[in-house]
Amino acid sequence: MVQWLLWEIRGNGLPDPGGHSFSNYSYVSLHPGRKKAPRSPSYDKYYHNDYNAYSEGKDCAVFVQKKDPYLTLNSFEGSNGVCITYADVNSAFYKARERLGYESPRKNSFETQEINQLAQVIEETTRILAHEYSLTNDAIYYALPMIDTSKTIIDKYCPDFLKSSNCEVKRYREYNSGCNNLEMSHWGSALAPFRRLIPPQYADGISKPRVAKDGSPLPSPRIVSNTIHTDIGLHDHLVTTFEIAWGQITDHDFSLTGESKDPETKMDPVCCGHGRKHPACFPIEIPYDDPFYSKFGKTCHEFARSTASLKYQCKLGPRSQIDEITSVIDMNFAYGSSKGRADRLRLFEGGLMKTLPVFRKYGLKDLLPIRLKTPDDGCIRPAKDVYCFQAGDNRVNEQLVLSGLHLIMLREHNRAAKELSKINPHWDDERLFQETRHIMSAVNQHITYNEYLPVTLGREVMEKWGLVLEKKDYFYGYDPKVNPSATNAFITSAFRFGHSLLPTAVERWSVKHRYIGSQRLSQMLRQPFDLYKPGYVDQYLMGLANQVAQAMDDFVTSEVTNHLFQDPAKKFGLDLAAINMQRGRDHGVPGFNFYREFCGLPKAQTWYDFVGVFSNETLYKYMSIYKHPDDIDLWSGGVSELSAPGKLVGPTFSCIIAGTIPCSSVW
Structure with a gap:
């Protein structure tokens, strides 16, 4: 029996199961196919059994209508569009x-690098189609993500x-946040892909890093x-600088991008340098006359692309990136995003976590355990014989004050566990x-919603987005249709x-709020x-709590633009600002101007449309290095x-x- 299915998603902006957001379009219809795809030369030789099982996929996996202005393709002669069959896939x-x-077989447990390998195969499959x-x-x-890959x-x-899996209702959250959503069990979980607010801008539409509007290379970050x-x-x-510190530990609570590693x-x-380069290499070009790096003869800045990620049901489409930790605010920076990591941090006694009791003999509190x-x-x-610290997040x-916040939260866990033990002596360790x-x-x-965000966003934005905490009773606004992935x-x-x-330096103050001393920021990075x-x-x-932060503007301390890590x-390090922009290009993140439009703000058609958006001095600088307003990197803008x-x-x-x-607050 011939079945026709027309899938239309209009206007509500809700994400589909693959994590995309749609609005105001009618894209594709699925219907029986017209042809059988040609097979790879070694298809039968190596994969005969697989082919017997899947070669009957003559039906259309997706049909792209030629009349749709958003999906104009080369079509079959005399047809209204293109049919891509399951056999084609x-x-x-x-x-x-x-x-x-x-050649890796399917495993029950996937790690970042295994996901990256399969994701690259699916990325190449997308490129072939x-x-x-x-x-x-x-x-x-x-269109391609609409193909039901479970039939391939x-x-x-x-x-x-x-x-999709069968989830059980439990009292406590899984460490990897799986089954937080009972229907879409992977939403917000560790190893899930990052979502996109708007379509990516890859040079080839699939994976090559973003380029300028006219197709030329963007200026070096x-x-x-x-x-x-x-x-x-x-x-x-x-x-104060507490704003920076809490922002960093919060960021480490819901995002850790998968990194490419040398095998x-x-x-x-x-x-x-010389030698064979890793396929993920995407180094940053340093001009020969760079005012800082030229002193050391450096013309290349290290950078490797993030690992690729698998989408829901391993769907086709442009490259996505992996979040190795949970995307919800669950303090996984202290507990980890897997049971194995959590177990390594636990004392398994009285609900406590491991500590380093180096100061107990002085009547002082414990430190974080050492790595x-x-x-x-x-x-x-x-x-x-000197060691750094161990926690739920690597x-x-x-930086030193981040380690300090980790320590405070660890101590608070142990304090709370001891109090609960006094109130409930019948409770076991678990x-x-x-x-x-x-x-x-x-x-x-x-802390994040009541103290951090109001300062960051302002009261008006907090109220507009419904972020103000309830004064009494509970919050009942959980929406299972919202994907909480970052x-x-x-x-x-x-x-x-x-x-x-x-800041350029991090200050120390006494408990009586008197300045004691300071240390350069670059000397505290990875040295706690x-x-x-x-x-x-x-x-x-x-x-x-006492040191005033730098202003929120386009200026960044050279401690992290010349001396990062x-x-x-040595007398030089990395450039954090350049890394931020290169990472955005690597991920196919569209330019600043496109997010202005997405957020309901005027999109600049000419440079002078940015008057009042940037200071005049900054605008003139942008005009001197970018060719078009659309080219400005999102982080920089x-x-x-x-x-x-x-x-x-x-x-x-x-x-x-x-x-x-x-989306990151649901428990």
């Missing part, structure tokens, strides 16, 4: 498998956690950094731990606004060793955008942050 998948040498049918970028983004050979390789994001050092009395060393690929396994990972150690040692974890996650959410625009750009606030000094934890935390034996009084960030970043944060 199978054939393309096998070709992609051969090209990339992918796009080339064969001359698909437009819109067709690649909107891809289903054999797709991990179970990316398929290092040139943008040197031109726009110089170190002026203005201060802003609106916030032999298991370390970051080396992309600058004995892979001690140099994310740590610059001065000697082999970035705990990224219940004490899980109930304390539940409470601590709620405390973390309350968005690419949020993690690559908007929530990196705090980089503009970073001052916490081993008795009393220094309190001094740094008091410094966070600087080895003590977002931190440079002028904000209204009482708001820390400008309207575009406010929109992106407010539209993402609400």
Whole structure:
């Protein structure tokens, strides 16, 4: 029996099961196919059994109507569009498998690098189909993901956690946040892909990094950094450095982008220098006359692309990126996003977590446990007998005050667990731990919504997006149709606004609010060793509460634009501003102007439409390095955008942050 199905999604902006958002379009219809796809030369030779099982896919997997102006393709003569059959998809998948040498069998447990390998095969499958049918970028983004891959050979390789599963209602959240949504079990979970607010801008519509509007290369991020994001050092009395510290630990609560690794060393690929380069290499060009790096003869800045991610049901479409941790505010920076990691951090006694009791003999509190396994990972150690710290998130040692906040939350967990044990002496270790974890996650959410966000967004934005906490009773606004996974625009750009606030030095203050001293920021990155000094934890935390942050503007301290993660034996480091922009291009994040439009703000048609959006001086600088208003990188434009009084960030970043944060609060 012939069946016709027309799928129309109109106007409501809700995400489809694949995580995309649709509005005001009628895209594709599915109907019986017209032809059988040609097979790969080795299709029968190597995959005969698979072919017998899947070769009957003659029906259309997706039919793209030629009359649809958004999906104009080369079509069959005399037809109204293009039919892509399930057999076409199978054939393309096998070709992609051969090209990339992918032979890994399906496993019950997938890790980041395994996901990356399969995701690249599916990415290549998308490229083969796009080339064969001359698909437009819109067709690649909107039509191909509508193919039901469960009816193709891809289903054999797709991990179970990316398929709908039967979830049980439980008292406590899974460590990986799976089944937080009982229907879409992978939403917000670890190893799920980042969402997109608007379609990506890849040079080829699939995976190649973003280019300028006219197709030419964008200016080097290092040139943008040197031109726009110089170190002026203005201060802003609106916030202290606690705003930066809490923003960072919150970011580490719901985003950790998968990183490409060298298969032999298991370390970051080396992309600058001679020799064979890793396929993920995407280094940043440094001009020969760079005012800083030229002193050291550097013309190349290390950078590797993020790993690719699998979508729901391993669907086709443009490249996406993986979030290795949960996308909800659940304090996984303390507990981890897997049971194995959580177990390594637990004492399994009285609901407590492990600590380092180095100061107990002095009557002082414990420190974080130390990292004995892979001690140099994310740590610059001065000697082999000095160790960095261990926590639920590997970035705990990224900077000293971040380590301090980790420590405070760990101590609070243990304090709360002891109090619960007194009140409920009949509870065992497991219940004490899980109930304390539940409470601590709620405390973390309350601080974020009640103290951090109002300063960041302003009262007006908080009310507009329904972020103001209830004064009494409970919140009943949970919507199971909302995907809480973090968005690419949020993690690559908007929530990196705090980089503009970073100080040149981090101060220590006494408990009586008196200045004691300071240390250069670059000397504290991946070097949290001052916490081993008795009393220094309190001094740094008091410094966070007293030290005024830098102004929220386009200026960034040279401590992170020239000296980021600087080895003590060298005089230069990395450029954080350049990395932010290169990461956005890597992820296909459209330019600042497109998010202005998405947020209901006027999209600039000419440079002069940006008058009042940026300062005049900044606008002139943008005109000198970018060819078109559409080319401005989202992070750069977002931190440079002028904000209204009482708001820390400008309207575009406010929109992106407010539209993402609400999805991260559901317990």
